[in-house]
Amino acid sequence: MRPATNIITVLNGQLWKQMMVAGAQALEQRKHEVDALNVFPVPDGDTGTNMFLTIQSAARDSEKSGNSLSEVSAAASMGSLMGARGNSGVILSQLLRGIAKGFEGLQAANPGQVAQALQAGVDTAYKAVMKPVEGTILTVSRETARGALTRSKGGGSLLETLQEAQRKGQESLAKTPDLLPVLKQAGVVDAGGQGFLIILGGWIAALTGEAIKVDTLVEQGTGLTSRVQKSSENKQDFMRIENLDYPYCTEFLVKGTDLRLEQMRQDLKNRGDSLLVVGTPEVVKIHVHVKNPGKILDYALQWGSLHEVQIHNMLEQNESMAHALKAESSDQIEDKINNKAEDKPLQEYGVVAVAMGQGIADVFKSLGADEVVYGGQTMNPSTEDLAEAVRKVQARHIYILPNNGNVIMAAHQVKDIVQDREVYVIASKSIPQGISALLNYNTEAEVKDNIINMERALGLVRSGEVTYSVRDSQYGTMDISTGDILGLVEDVIVTSGQTLLEVAQSTLEKMEWQTHDLVTIFYGEETKEEEVERLKNWLGQENPSVEVEVHPGRQPLYYYIFGVE
Numbered sequence: 001m002r003p004a005t006n007i008i009t010v011l012n013g014q015l016w017k018q019m020m021v022a023g024a025q026a027l028e029q030r031k032h033e034v035d036a037l038n039v040f041p042v043p044d045g046d047t048g049t050n051m052f053l054t055i056q057s058a059a060r061d062s063e064k065s066g067n068s069l070s071e072v073s074a075a076a077s078m079g080s081l082m083g084a085r086g087n088s089g090v091i092l093s094q095l096l097r098g099i100a101k102g103f104e105g106l107q108a109a110n111p112g113q114v115a116q117a118l119q120a121g122v123d124t125a126y127k128a129v130m131k132p133v134e135g136t137i138l139t140v141s142r143e144t145a146r147g148a149l150t151r152s153k154g155g156g157s158l159l160e161t162l163q164e165a166q167r168k169g170q171e172s173l174a175k176t177p178d179l180l181p182v183l184k185q186a187g188v189v190d191a192g193g194q195g196f197l198i199i200l201g202g203w204i205a206a207l208t209g210e211a212i213k214v215d216t217l218v219e220q221g222t223g224l225t226s227r228v229q230k231s232s233e234n235k236q237d238f239m240r241i242e243n244l245d246y247p248y249c250t251e252f253l254v255k256g257t258d259l260r261l262e263q264m265r266q267d268l269k270n271r272g273d274s275l276l277v278v279g280t281p282e283v284v285k286i287h288v289h290v291k292n293p294g295k296i297l298d299y300a301l302q303w304g305s306l307h308e309v310q311i312h313n314m315l316e317q318n319e320s321m322a323h324a325l326k327a328e329s330s331d332q333i334e335d336k337i338n339n340k341a342e343d344k345p346l347q348e349y350g351v352v353a354v355a356m357g358q359g360i361a362d363v364f365k366s367l368g369a370d371e372v373v374y375g376g377q378t379m380n381p382s383t384e385d386l387a388e389a390v391r392k393v394q395a396r397h398i399y400i401l402p403n404n405g406n407v408i409m410a411a412h413q414v415k416d417i418v419q420d421r422e423v424y425v426i427a428s429k430s431i432p433q434g435i436s437a438l439l440n441y442n443t444e445a446e447v448k449d450n451i452i453n454m455e456r457a458l459g460l461v462r463s464g465e466v467t468y469s470v471r472d473s474q475y476g477t478m479d480i481s482t483g484d485i486l487g488l489v490e491d492v493i494v495t496s497g498q499t500l501l502e503v504a505q506s507t508l509e510k511m512e513w514q515t516h517d518l519v520t521i522f523y524g525e526e527t528k529e530e531e532v533e534r535l536k537n538w539l540g541q542e543n544p545s546v547e548v549e550v551h552p553g554r555q556p557l558y559y560y561i562f563g564v565e
Contacts, residue, residue, distance in 0.1 A: 011069060011158055013069045016073060025202060027195060031051070032048060036471075041470055041471050051199070054083050054093055066255060069106045071282060081097065086407070091128070094124050095125045098120040111151075111160075119145040122141050141193075169197050248312070250287070251287045252297070253285055257282065257304070261284060272288045346394050346395065353401040356374065356556065360522055371393055376404050376407075377557060386407075391421075397424070426451070429458075436457040436458065462563070464508065466485065466486070480496050494506075508564070514543045516546065519563070520562070520563040522562075523551075523552060
């Protein structure tokens with residue numbers, strides 16, 4: 001039986017585990033409510049889902065950790081880093097990262113130390129954002145920390161400290177529309193701030209024993225991008241093992257004191273591939289593909305004790321998948337294996353791109369992208385998804401094209417995870433921008449020249465989209481009803497209407513397509529080909545001198561994606 005809350009005087013590791021799980025469960029119950037706070041009525045409101053998947057990853061890793069508060073918070077931080085999705089998820093992971101710094105070296109924390117850790121989380125999150133915007137999760141988390149510090153200095157208990165933090169946070173959340181006019185116009189509060197307060201409410205519930213039953217976090221069928229990616233790619237890409245000379249995927253934790261991550265990376269970098277060494281001086285996670293797992297484990301024992309050792313034979317997994325794919329002949333499968341078995345020298349440069357829709361992915365592949373991570377609106381890939389794609393690319397220098405404004409922050413976090421490659425993020429916010437950047441990528445150029453050329457290329461193209469409204473809304477001077485067709489230019493709603501052709505034409509006009517040389521059209525999985533032909537014919541009649549390229553993007557939710565350049 002849980003002791004009465006009035007005698008819980010400190011936060012220890014076991015209680016922090018319970019609080020992390022309760023926070024995840026609380027947000028799971030209300031994630032769709034947070035999703036609905038999207039200021040745009042377009043079908044990409046995924047803040048709640050992204051934050052839930054991030055905190056779920058943190059909770060899962062915390063449950064597997066040691067018992068001290070320092071160990072548990074470090075594991076939660078690492079889990080949130082790997083699982084972070086979308087800008088809101090990345091900021092949440094930075095909050096947890098700062099909290100872990102605040103708890104570093106502690107077996108348990110008193111209310112004052114908890115409040116200071118919350119403040120450390122806020123400081124870390126603000127530093128992670130290049131241009132912090134007030135009226136967001138940053139503002140709300142800052143005010144919760146202030147509330148916690150004030151109450152703890154006044155002698156408040158652990159519960160009272162967090163309750164005051166919650167109260168101040170709710171006051172701050174209510175004021176977010178006054179700080180961000182776009183929130184006021186949409187009639188909503190900030191989604192990220194709301195998500196954070198729901199998690200905080202879960203933490204309080206774990207202290208009181210009310211509202212949420214704190215059990216082991218169960219894997220949820222939430223449509224993780226990595227799962228979607230694997231299921232959609234299995235048929236054609238299941239042979240993607242980087243080097244069949246290293247068939248054993250070996251993953252484990254090392255626990256000890258004064259663990260030196262950089263030395264461990266240097267010692268292991270030539271013993272296999274896909275090396276990952278991340279963690280703290282007390283807990284380090286190692287992932288590597290090797291010939292002999294025993295030698296790696298013997299090496300790790302020199303540093304400390306081993307935990308959660310997992311070894312997978314990737315060749316055996318591949319063969320099992322191959323047998324399941326009866327649609328392909330044995331000769332085709334054998335050819336794939338033989339092609340992958342050929343040793344490939346390490347390239348100088350490689351590219352990872354994010355794309356939604358198989359057709360768009362095919363275009364990126366044809367233009368030279370080495371790996372494509374499937375994701376975009378409503379399905380932002382996690383930092384771990386992006387890191388795994390980077391590790392698959394056999395190159396020293398790797399450029400990431402996020403192709404979505406909500407993926408850029410997660411892409412930047414890959415630099416903290418993948419230590420054996422140089423990773424550069426080209427901040428593309430749309431598919432057309434990503435394609436423009438890739439067209440200006442030169443495998444013979446120096447890194448700095450490629451970065452300059454690719455970033456310059458982002459401004460050479462205008463991006464537009466046609467989708468539909470998911471709710472009634474007032475946007476600027478437009479009255480928008482559920483189901484209306486919407487046209488966006490550079491992520492701003494510029495037109496709405498009842499017919500697809502009408503809105504597509506209006507969107508292109510807003511993009512001033514006739515003053516450009518090329519119009520590129522990607523049509524979605526729900527767009528009928530006769531609709532595409534009508535639009536293409538209209539373009540040809542209006543201005544036959546402008547070249548038009550049409551591709552079946554097969555993207556969900558968006559009828560069209562336009563690029564004009």
